[in-house]
Amino acid sequence: MTGQDFIDRYGSVALVTGASSGIGWAFAEELAARGFNLAVAARRTERLDELAEKLAAAYGTKTTVIAADLSDPAAPAALLDATAELDIGLLVSNAGFNLKGRFEDKDPAAMAKMLTVNCHAPMQLAHGVIPRLKARGKGGIVFTSSVEGLIGCPYSTAYAASKALVISLGEGLWGELQGEGIDVLTLCPGATESEATAKYAEEYGMVDKLQPAAEVATLTLDNIANGPTFLPHAHYGAQFEQLLAMPRRDALTAMAGALKATVV
Numbered sequence: 001m002t003g004q005d006f007i008d009r010y011g012s013v014a015l016v017t018g019a020s021s022g023i024g025w026a027f028a029e030e031l032a033a034r035g036f037n038l039a040v041a042a043r044r045t046e047r048l049d050e051l052a053e054k055l056a057a058a059y060g061t062k063t064t065v066i067a068a069d070l071s072d073p074a075a076p077a078a079l080l081d082a083t084a085e086l087d088i089g090l091l092v093s094n095a096g097f098n099l100k101g102r103f104e105d106k107d108p109a110a111m112a113k114m115l116t117v118n119c120h121a122p123m124q125l126a127h128g129v130i131p132r133l134k135a136r137g138k139g140g141i142v143f144t145s146s147v148e149g150l151i152g153c154p155y156s157t158a159y160a161a162s163k164a165l166v167i168s169l170g171e172g173l174w175g176e177l178q179g180e181g182i183d184v185l186t187l188c189p190g191a192t193e194s195e196a197t198a199k200y201a202e203e204y205g206m207v208d209k210l211q212p213a214a215e216v217a218t219l220t221l222d223n224i225a226n227g228p229t230f231l232p233h234a235h236y237g238a239q240f241e242q243l244l245a246m247p248r249r250d251a252l253t254a255m256a257g258a259l260k261a262t263v264v
């Protein structure tokens with residue numbers, strides 16, 4: 001798709017959650033470079049203001065900055081209200097966080113927050129945006145899941161379960177929205193450069209395998225019409241496809257054995 005065709009189909013405004021760092025920031029930059037205006041949401045609005053200033057200077061982008069704590073179950077509705085007057089053609093539901101380590105050591109309250117941010121928010125945002133996209137007869141939704149959503153992941157159990165929901169959500173909607181002019185793509189990144197991975201990449205032996213966030217954003221947008229799912233990372237994509245081809249018991253035993261050593 002040419003640049004103009006892309007913006008005609010998915011523009012003029014993209015709503016990006018989790019745009020204050022990492023993959024979301026990279027999506028915002030790539031969309032601005034493609035001529036989109038933006039609505040960006042996160043808790044750290046000072047980071048979003050910095051992003052908005054940068055994109056205005058580089059591309060003349062108009063950015064609406066919205067403070068949103070998506071661990072509040074009411075936040076998606078407020079975000080939909082705040083963008084009601086904007087011509088949203090693309091939702092990038094990207095905000096999320098992980099909890100790594102032994103399942104029983106995780107704080108139950110943190111797990112509940114993770115489910116609200118990683119699962120409740122994308123479901124509610126998609127529910128609010130779809131009627132708007134249908135009224136326009138065109139548009140797109142990108143959900144950021146993870147390769148860990150493709151199979152249960154020992155020592156990342158709760159996070160992987162949350163990302164499995166996102167894949168199921170995206171796949172179901174990909175099927176439902178066929179023929180409506182609305183593309184749905186569920187992005188399954190492997191290890192990607194971000195604030196999140198900066199905290200544990202060394203511990204998990206991923207440092208030399210981190211994919212640049214800008215590359216993930218560009219490849220994802222280039223593949224938006226090639227859903228239902230997209231794995232941008234060659235190494236982790238191949239590794240998880242290999243695991244999925246194994247008997248489930250063997251795959252989970254191998255993963256548990258490899259990851260146990262990383263858990264203190």
Ligand SMILES: NC(=O)c1ccc[n+]([C@@H]2O[C@H](COP(=O)([O-])OP(=O)(O)OC[C@H]3O[C@@H](n4cnc5c(N)ncnc54)[C@H](OP(=O)(O)O)[C@@H]3O)[C@@H](O)[C@H]2O)c1
Nearest residue numbers: 018020021022023042043044070096146191192194195196
């Ligand atoms: N990096 C990887 O290796 C990797 C791999 C697979 C999947 N992913 C997924 O990619 C997505 C982006 O993560 P990232 O890797 O780019 O990490 P990141 O740099 O930590 O960015 C996470 C983003 O989510 C936002 N966020 C977190 N909690 C939030 C909350 N309660 N309310 C609103 N926004 C919130 C953060 O904004 P504030 O802190 O400003 O609120 C930030 O903008 C996540 O869904 C993650 O699960 C990442």
